[in-house]
Amino acid sequence: MNGPGLSFPVEFDPTLPRRHSSGNIFARFFLVSTWAGIAALALLMLTILNDSIGYVIITTEVDPASLAVNGVPYEEQTNQQLTDILANHLSARRLRVLEKETPFADLNQAELVLLVEQEVLDPEAAATFSMVQSLFDRSMVNAELAEHPGATMQMRFWLQPGLLSNSGSSNALLAGIRTALYGSLWIIAITILVAFPIGVGAAIFLEEYTVDNAFYRLLRANITNLAGVPSIIYGMLGLAIFVRGMQPITSGALFNAVSGDPAAATGRTILSAGFTLALLILPLIIINAQEAIRAVNPLLRQASLGLGATQWETIWHHVLPQAMPGILTGTILAISRAIGETAPLVVVGAATYITFDPTGPFSKFTTLPIAIYQWVSRPQPEFRSLAAASILVLMALLLSLNAFAIALRNRLQKKQ
Amino acid sequence: MLSSNIMPYAQSNIFSKTGEQEEAAGASGFAIEARNLSIHYSAFRAVKNVDMAIPERKITAIIGPSGCGKSTVLRSFNRMNDLVPGAHAEGDVIFMGQNIYAPQVDPVEVRRRIGMVFQKPNPFPRSIYENVAWGARLNGFKVGLGRPSMDEWVENCLRKAALWDEVKDKLNQSGLSLSGGQQQRLCIARAIAIQPQIILMDEPASALDPIATLKVEELMQELARDYTIIVVTHNMQQAARVSDQTAFFTVDADRAGMLVEFGDTRQIFTNPKDSRTEGYISGKYG
Ligand SMILES: Nc1ncnc2c1ncn2[C@@H]1O[C@H](COP(=O)(O)OP(=O)(O)O)[C@@H](O)[C@H]1O
Ligand SMILES: [Mg+2]
Secondary structure, three states, X not given: OOOOOOOOOOOOOOOHHHHHHHHXXXXXXXXXXXXXXXXXXHHHHHHXXXXXXXEEEXXXXXXXHHHOEOOEOXXXXXXXXXXXXXXXXXXXXXXXXXXXXXXXXXXXXXXXXXXXXXXXXXXXXXXXXXXXXXXXXXXXHHHHHHOXXXXXXXXXXXXXXXXXXXXXXOXXXXXXXXHHHHHXXXXXXXXXHHHHHHHHHHHHHHHHHOOOXXXXXXXXXXXXXXXXXXHXXXXXXXXXXXXXXXXXXXXXXXXXXXXXXXXXXXXXXXXXXXXXXXXXXXXXXXXXXXXXXXOOOHHHHHHHHHOOOOHHHHHHHHHHHHHHHHHHHHHHXXXXXXXXXXXXXXXXXXXXXXXXXXOOOOOOOOXXXXXXXXXXXXXXXXXXXXXXXXXXXXXXXXXXXXXXXXXXXHHHHHHX | OOOHHHOOOOOOOOOOOHHHHHHHHHOOOEEEEEEEEEEEEOOEEEEEEEEEEEEOOOEEEEEOOOOOOHHHHHHHOOOHHHHOOOEEEEEEEEEOOEEOOOOOOOHHHHHHHEEEEOOOOOOOOOEHHHHHHHHHHHOOOOOOOOOOOHHHHHHHHHHHOOXXXXXXXXXXXXHHHOXXXXXXXXXXXXXXXXXXXXXXXXXXXXXXXXXXXXXXXXHHHHHOOOOEEEEEOOOHHHHHHHOOEEEEEEEOOOOOEEEEEEEEHHHHHHOOOOHHHHXXXXXXXX
């Protein structure tokens, strides 16, 4: 084939079928990887669900039926009757200890029922089964039940109200995540409050106020690098700066607000943890906010400046509102990361076992991922179920935070 | 078309400090004057040694081949070039008896007095009303006896920009919902809402269709009763149609833009003094 008007021959090889087929190979590959991802996710959810529902065989110190009075089960008895049960079944020493913690007269009926369960019944999970075992291997479950005379068996969804309302306990049946949940919420609140304004502020400064010289180029490159630093190193940093360096502040000593606990007095508090996680996600927020600010149409800036607006007015009225959806998206990602962090908090000094709710930024803390980590590392299967249910709570927390941020972002976008 | 009594507030003092300064501007008879102006982008000299005095309340067109520095010169008149990293100006630009490049001059103040309309319509992603009101509010628009309310002022500016009838029922809709030509007139309304003395327009109609272009041209002539207009255009017919004065720029051997000829539009187009001008307008190059 000779190209018209060309002085040399030109030939084209019509390879369209081959080009299509190589395109199809890629398309098929991407399809497979997408489905592999979906399958992995489904498997994960199934594993968690599998562990969080199933039969439990429960043995108790005392037969619950024996506590009934005139056919009224102990759960429905009056305060006086419950106090009597405690007095009849516990040693005098144990009674004194409990009475000293909180006088029985100050407890309401539900709290007394819980106390009876803990102290008198002291239920124990003799055997715990997964969902698959419960559904498809009844003979094994029944054989196990037969080995525990007097035991009761119940189908238990471990994500039950008690999981949220009880605090940590060495008894899996009575353990809950209340303190860990409060700890996580407190820490995330502090992390957002610290990291969002500082991160967005730094991004504004870097994008709008710095000139493009070697120093700031190096600075920007380093912020990107910081986003890749392993989180445990932020834990070391938090330990050095917040726990040790700023101890008077983070322990609350400066404000006369030390929580009374020896661990908290050393600065191993919610405040230190929040600051540490803020430090951890700061680079992520800065990078994403910079990206969002850079994406704002330069014509918009020119329009604003051309009307005699100052640089700050231009940023505040036009650049930030335009960039906010992008900034929020970056912040969502950063917070999701912070919520699941364990290692840096362990370094900063998360408590492994606390039963008292955090009362403020100067309390000692534990968090959901730490509680989960502790439970999965125990050998008994009932703690694995407890962990699985807690993972569901963590995921729900994460999803609701994200949903909130996405709703906020959509509202901002619609306003324009 | 438009009648100029639509703008009853044009002379009233609705912004702080406007009155005395308008007097100062009137003194020289020129709205703005470039004296030996050269502009560099880092090491590259984009425009060299421009001398031009722009008459008040007239339309001055700047024409010339692409890359000869028309936009550069225009942007230097309200210090929009300051936003380009590495850009700097040498020489003087005299406005209201002041060199706007003098160290004590605040570029924000300059831009508030010398408005700008850009090549691509760039309304704010806000309501039509807000597009007009924002700049006025920002610059201390004052309501009071004998002065318009903000609603009246917005209406006045939209009428002045020949847009009122098209948008009066949808002032709360986004400025971005308008057509390209309407957006550009909204940008003009926005510019006059802060009562500048000069309006700079950089190819304001190049992104518009012929009908919208015509509307903007009519609007420019209407606005020239109250404002000094400097317009960059690559469209020679447009320059011939709308302008009173025309400046022809070209590039010299080392690619620096320079002013070749500046004078009455009719003279430039019928009887150019410089052979390069003649060549350009007769379509020989550029
Ligand atoms: N932001 C900038 N940075 C560097 N050089 C620029 C910039 N803007 C314009 N120039 C250069 O300055 C010269 C004049 O540009 P410009 O004023 O845009 O020309 P015109 O508007 O006449 O087409 C051109 O050579 C262009 O490459
Ligand atoms: Mg140009």
